[in-house]
Amino acid sequence: MFDALHHLVAQFVTLSDREKSILESAFVFKQVPRKFPLVKHGQIANELYFINKGMLRLFYENDGDEITAYLFRENLFASSYDSFLRQAPSIQSLETLEETDLLVITHQKMNELYETLPKFNILTRKIAEQRFINAQQILSSFLLDSPEARYAKFVEQNGDLLLRVPHHIIASYLGMTPVSMSRIRNRLAQQKR
Amino acid sequence: MFDALHHLVAQFVTLSDREKSILESAFVFKQVPRKFPLVKHGQIANELYFINKGMLRLFYENDGDEITAYLFRENLFASSYDSFLRQAPSIQSLETLEETDLLVITHQKMNELYETLPKFNILTRKIAEQRFINAQQILSSFLLDSPEARYAKFVEQNGDLLLRVPHHIIASYLGMTPVSMSRIRNRLAQQKR
DNA sequence: TCCTTCCATTAACAATTGTAAAGAAATGAG
DNA sequence: CTCATTTCTTTACAATTGTTAATGGAAGGA
Numbered sequence: 001m002f003d004a005l006h007h008l009v010a011q012f013v014t015l016s017d018r019e020k021s022i023l024e025s026a027f028v029f030k031q032v033p034r035k036f037p038l039v040k041h042g043q044i045a046n047e048l049y050f051i052n053k054g055m056l057r058l059f060y061e062n063d064g065d066e067i068t069a070y071l072f073r074e075n076l077f078a079s080s081y082d083s084f085l086r087q088a089p090s091i092q093s094l095e096t097l098e099e100t101d102l103l104v105i106t107h108q109k110m111n112e113l114y115e116t117l118p119k120f121n122i123l124t125r126k127i128a129e130q131r132f133i134n135a136q137q138i139l140s141s142f143l144l145d146s147p148e149a150r151y152a153k154f155v156e157q158n159g160d161l162l163l164r165v166p167h168h169i170i171a172s173y174l175g176m177t178p179v180s181m182s183r184i185r186n187r188l189a190q191q192k193r
Numbered sequence: 194m195f196d197a198l199h200h201l202v203a204q205f206v207t208l209s210d211r212e213k214s215i216l217e218s219a220f221v222f223k224q225v226p227r228k229f230p231l232v233k234h235g236q237i238a239n240e241l242y243f244i245n246k247g248m249l250r251l252f253y254e255n256d257g258d259e260i261t262a263y264l265f266r267e268n269l270f271a272s273s274y275d276s277f278l279r280q281a282p283s284i285q286s287l288e289t290l291e292e293t294d295l296l297v298i299t300h301q302k303m304n305e306l307y308e309t310l311p312k313f314n315i316l317t318r319k320i321a322e323q324r325f326i327n328a329q330q331i332l333s334s335f336l337l338d339s340p341e342a343r344y345a346k347f348v349e350q351n352g353d354l355l356l357r358v359p360h361h362i363i364a365s366y367l368g369m370t371p372v373s374m375s376r377i378r379n380r381l382a383q384q385k386r
Numbered sequence: 387t388c389c390t391t392c393c394a395t396t397a398a399c400a401a402t403t404g405t406a407a408a409g410a411a412a413t414g415a416g
Numbered sequence: 417c418t419c420a421t422t423t424c425t426t427t428a429c430a431a432t433t434g435t436t437a438a439t440g441g442a443a444g445g446a
Contacts, residue, residue: 034414060337067336069329082326118311125318132321133275135328136262142335143260143368144253147403166423175336180403182425227444340433360394373433375395 001029004075005050005103012126013119022117026110027103032096039094045083046107051076054100057169058092068173071097071158071165077127097165147176151184194222197268198243198296205319206312215310219303220296225289232287238276239300244269247293250362251285261366264290264351264358270320290358340369344377 002024009015015023027050032038039045041061049056056072058080069092072078083090084107105113113120141150151174155162161170171181195217202208208216220243225231232238234254242249249265251273262285265271276283277300298306306313334343344367348355354363361371369377 060333062337069333069336081322082329085322085326121314121318122307125314125321128318128321128325129274129278132325132328133278135325135332136275139328139332139335140253140262142332143262143365144255168423172336177404178424179405179426183403186425359392370434371394372396372435376433379395 001052002027002103004052008050008075008077009123013123015119019117019119023113023120026113027105030102030104032100032102034096034099036096036100037093038096039080039083039090039092041091041093042089043083044087045080045090045094046087048077048079048084048105048107048110050103050105051078052101052103054102055097055164056094056100057097057165058094059169059172060092066093066169066172068169071161071169071173073161081131097169142175147174147180148184148187150174151176151181152188194245195220195296197245201243201268202316206316208312212310212312216306216313219306220298223295223297225293225295227289227292229289229293230286231289232273232276232283232285234284234286235282236276237280238273238283238287239280241270241272241277241298241300241303243296243298244271245294245296247295248290248357249287249293250290250358251287252362252365253285259286259362259365261362264354264362264366266354274324290362335368340367340373341377341380343367344369344374345381 002020005023005027006015006020009023038047038049038056051072051074053074055074056078058069058072058078060067060069078094080090080092080094082088083092087107110120141153145153154170154174167181168178171178174181176184195213198216198220199208199213202216231240231242231249244265244267246267248267249271250261251263251265251271253260253262271287273283273285273287275281276285280300303313334346338346347363347367360374364371364374367374
């Protein structure tokens with residue numbers, strides 16, 4: 001149950017068995033069905049999730065339609081980070097895309113961990129740094145690439161998601177409409193012939 | 194000389210006088226002229242900068258032309274972060290826009306600080322978290338706003354930079370061409386009449 | 387101060403994207 | 417298994433952006 005979590009943590013810090021069990025005891029297992037809302041826009045996110053199985057989507061609600069901010073898959077930490085970190089009302093919503101198995105830690109438990117497990121500061125620092133680098137890579141794709149190139153890169157890196165996530169959700173993640181993405185798919189498919 | 198730095202640090206952690214002097218001793222003051230290259234694309238960034246006065250721009254070099262990744266102003270830490278954090282060759286370049294006064298800390302000195310000043314982990318974690326939230330806000334503007342709205346927001350938040358930074362540098366930061374930004378400026382100016 | 391380089395705007399045209407709507411196919415809940 | 421809902425694609429048109437080029441003006445180095 002905690003294998004994937006320990007495997008991720010081990011990439012950043014080395015923990016003793018004792019420290020591992022302190023870490024484990026801070027999390028609670030939770031299985032949630034498809035389309036289950038974990039954070040609603042306007043609420044304060046007070047949980048952080050580690051995904052054992054399934055997928056989450058973080059999205060904005062923009063007068064009626066939903067714009068994907070990020071897609072979380074297995075073995076990632078997920079949350080509405082801005083809300084969770086600042087403990088302020090979330091401008092994003094978080095929902096499952098599939099039936100999902102989560103390890104849940106509350107904001108309060110995390111603060112306790114900073115005390116009982118000093119290495120936790122290093123761990124979260126490195127994870128925050130990595131998230132920043134990731135955000136910067138996505139941003140760079142908006143600055144440097146055409147929508148067509150951005151879609152092509154997405155397929156290269158996350159091609160499997162095309163079969164797992166509705167296309168209009170991917171389209172909004174790539175900053176385009178489903179119509180435009182369909183045209184791009186058409187163009188790229190014809191180039192390959 | 195260290196006033197602005199201490200002021201920023203105080204927003205995240207409380208340091209004793211002794212800790213403050215440890216922090217100070219890790220930095221070196223450096224004044225650099227306009228258009229001075231601090232990190233060249235391909236190099237490994239091994240310095241982090243705190244800006245006392247002046248401005249830096251972080252940019253990509255895309256077959257000949259330069260695309261702004263970020264604009265750093267006074268009282269901010271600046272670096273080619275991906276390169277600095279991973280100690281890998283930088284895909285970005287970092288340059289001064291004006292004559293600039295910097296406090297410089299090396300990657301090695303930073304690792305020493307993590308040992309001699311444990312609170313430094315907390316400080317850098319919180320700064321990394323803040324940078325992530327900032328990156329996410331910028332990204333959300335690409336997902337949610339039209340180029341016109343993105344320009345309008347920029348003016349609202351950083352209007353003074355229009356007089357301080359060449360427009361084509363701002364345009365590429367906003368993900369558009371200088372021509373398109375000029376048209377948008379024209380449109381918005383006419384709406385106000 | 388002079389001169390070269392850089393910079394912002396405008397114009398015209400091509401290409402791409404957004405919007406709205408409709409139909410066919412796939413999917414999930416009961 | 418069936419039916420309502422969701423999802424993907426296509427079409428036509430409007431709007432916006434990119435591209436290239438030219439001009440006038442500003443700015444900075446010698």
